[in-house]
Amino acid sequence: MIVFDLCCDAGDHRFEAWFASSDSFADQQARGLVACPVCGDSRVKKAVMAPRIGAKSNQQAVAAPTPAPAPDAPPSAEMVRTVLAAIAAKQAEMLPQSRWVGRDFADAARAMHEGRAPENLIHGQTSPEEAQALHDDGIAAMPLLVPIAPPDAIN
Numbered sequence: 001m002i003v004f005d006l007c008c009d010a011g012d013h014r015f016e017a018w019f020a021s022s023d024s025f026a027d028q029q030a031r032g033l034v035a036c037p038v039c040g041d042s043r044v045k046k047a048v049m050a051p052r053i054g055a056k057s058n059q060q061a062v063a064a065p066t067p068a069p070a071p072d073a074p075p076s077a078e079m080v081r082t083v084l085a086a087i088a089a090k091q092a093e094m095l096p097q098s099r100w101v102g103r104d105f106a107d108a109a110r111a112m113h114e115g116r117a118p119e120n121l122i123h124g125q126t127s128p129e130e131a132q133a134l135h136d137d138g139i140a141a142m143p144l145l146v147p148i149a150p151p152d153a154i155n
Ligand SMILES: [Zn+2]
Pocket: 008, 009, 010, 011, 012, 013, 036, 037, 038, 039, 040, 041
């Protein structure tokens, strides 16, 4: 961007205007697109550079500042629902390959984590305390978001 001191022919009003380049100014000037902010005269020319005197405002034609980017918004309820739905869908997809271990889940997960049992996809039940203990030991386990019926609860 380049700023030019301009003045109009009609009233010799001085003002500043921003342009992408010197050529851009010449082009807009030739097409009568640059108008004096005071009287609207489009016969403008570059003003003779003169030292600024006093605090007279002559900046009516400065470019508008670019709007600040929007601050990071917290995730909306809609986004959270979408993410949870995606996780639930993934879990529903994995469940057929997952072995139901019922109340043994914490033990089974720990056994796999410690190499005492082959890595497997399992699902089962834990108490909140067991789930916390697994988490504390760095064992990946996450709550199931899809409703499942424990097989031993089915006739
Ligand atoms: Zn003017």
